[in-house]
Amino acid sequence: MGAAPQQASPDQRVADFRKIFSRAESEVARVIVGHREVVRKTLTALFCGGHVLIEGVPGLGKTLMVKAASEALGLSFKRIQFTPDLMPSDIIGTQVLTESDGHREFQFKPGPIFAHMVLGDEINRATPKTQSAVLEAMEEHQVTVFGTTYVLDPPYIVLATQNPIELEGTYPLPEAQMDRFIFKVVMGSPRPDELREILNRTTGTAQTRIQPLFEPSRAPRAIEDLKALVREVMVAEPLERYIISVIGGCTPGGPGAIPEVSQYLRFGPSPRGAQALILCAKVNALLAGRVSVSYDDIDDAIVPCLRHRLLLNFQAEAESVSSESILEQVIKRLKKPRT
């Protein structure tokens, strides 16, 4: 991608966005078989400036996927394996005593959170204290150690994984932290043909190398420009009202809430959910070659953006009602405003 995006024409910028996104997907697909939707959502979250919660059993290639994406985009990558004895300083970093020119001084040693793409593996195994240490970094894109604030270099994205099994000895993420993830994507098991392809690629001698789209020095700037382009996508007032009605429809007792919502939910999505919906819909519009959001773009974003923001009640769990099924009902029943 040659020309500096800010100097290019709007049409060129839109075209570049689609091209970069498509090539990033292709590069990741060279090492990750299947999971195209997960890859797409991960890249979408990156361009939206959000974080992703990935849920799936071990061995599906979560770490490999994130690593491949960072390599393709030329971004730095760090991985944190969350364990019960992991301390916040292990993530954020700490002051270490150093000696230079005869002087001893404390020097900040950044933790693994200082990277463009951070993979928090099995985040629910860490204690709430450690989990909350990630909160500030995720939301504010900065950390504070001994009164000194350190800004995290943009772009910054945290991809946390959760294992849906082996829940013993885990600390489920609090709702406040769940809300900070723009998406929750579920990685399913590969299909037989995909599994065969995985075996071919990983057990042979062939080495797959990813071609970075940007040089590491230019990558952050290029990604930030693309993020700015996403925010320039326009949304009509009726569509904004639709998003508001979706949020209201998913909130128990909210305006336009369907009966299932009132029956099975304790809490609905927060305004962050609406922000996530709009940003994701904007990326979808750009990927479709449009500079304005459509209803389909919004509908496509509803489930990944809101599924982890709905707090099911006991009745829903007893009846095995999922948040996805409730969201699908909401999409089906809500009327799309014309004006």
Added chain:
Amino acid sequence: MDNPVETIGIASARIARLAAIGVMLCAVAPALTAIALGVLLEPIGDATWGRLGYALAPGRGAALSLALIGAGIAALAAGLVVAYREYRRAGNFVAAAAELDERLGCDQEIVTLATLADPSAPESSRGRRTPLFPILWRRAIALFSGLDVRREFRLEVGKPLRRSSIFAGAVALAMVLATLGLVRAPTPENTEGAKLRAIAEEIARTSTSPDDSALAAKIREAANALENSKLPPEEKKARIEEAMRQADKAAQKRNNSQSGKNQGTGKSNAQNGNGKSQGQGNSAGSGSGEGKSATGSGQNMGGKSSGSGKGANGNNSGRNESGKGSAKDDKNNQRKGDQANLELHDELAKAEALVETANAKNPGADNQPGDDKNQGGANKPGDKPDQKGGSQPDANRPGSIPKPGANGERNIPAAGGNPKNNKDMGSNLGDTHLGEMPTSRNAQRFLKPGEKGATLGIKDARYVMFRLPGAASSGNSGKTVLDTDRPTATTGYVNAPLAPTSDDAPPDERQLVPPRYRDMIR
């Protein structure tokens, strides 16, 4: 067109117009239907329920007609209001853009453009534009390049008319239900009153002199009096006779004025009571006849009737169904005015006969208690055994116990009369199809011993009514005293004989006897 905002504006105006027209089309058909039904209620009634012998009461018919016309006008007004509101609503700039989006298959691009370029809020919409707005603008121009707003938004008449026809059908159905609820079988008085009113209208319409107008007013008064059940019969008769006199007066004047041109002028003179008709003609002579009026008071009671029917004047004796009076026709006098006069006389005579019939059937109905000496007392059997016409007491009247020997053929319809008059048009003659209680018409009566009357068949009788003599009442002192006021029968009553048994059969054949008793009988 290079400016997509203008295109959206044109589409918005057209959509608004079409929406308003659609709404008006929806409202027009039911409104016009209601108005048309209201205006044409009378002819419709004549063609439908009128043919079946039913009628709407004049007041109710007028009210229904007014209600229908009012509803039609209200529907038109409501349609106008809704159409205006629809015009305002559909004229929304963003809504028109959404409509264009759907027509052109865009993904809300036009509506986004409309939001960001809304002429009604230029400042706020301009503030929301981004550097990508030119792409959207160019995209809209490309989309509108082949668009013809007039062709894209056509006036579709089918759908609103289909919807409208449903509403119109509902209005018609409501009218039918309303008339079903309001329509009644007219009494003879109503029928006659309607005829008189029609004649009055005709006279008023063609009136050339104050006399004609006065005559029309008199006829209307007579018609109203005839239908007014609260008026005593004398008053009714007085009104009718007044109308008759007025008619005679008008006819005489007309004939006198035209006597020079005509060879002769018939003077019609209908006389009340004896059924005689007399006609005098200057040129054709005079004629007299004796008629049996079909509207005679004995008509409804079956049998021959005579007496109170009126014959029409002589020169139209052939037209008068109720009279047999003969008169020489004076052909020179058969003008339209005279025919109308004859018709009027005929109808007035019928009306008077109706009054007399009603009076004769119910003598107590003249609001003069005490006149009827039979009131409260039982009729004495054999009092008027041969009375078959004229004033017959109401057998269902309190205290009126049917007497044997009289009115044997009471239930037999009159053979020689006008069949129309035999119909029970919702009167008190006992037909229950309109929910009325049965009266004496359907009652059977007892026969005197040895009397041979018509075979009694109670198989089809709906009700059997008995009147028991009153019990002896005790006075204040506790003594049993005879109730002298109670109705008493002077002749012994027996039940109608059972079917005769065959006496020639052996006793054991007459009635089955259990075998163990047969020896005892032998």
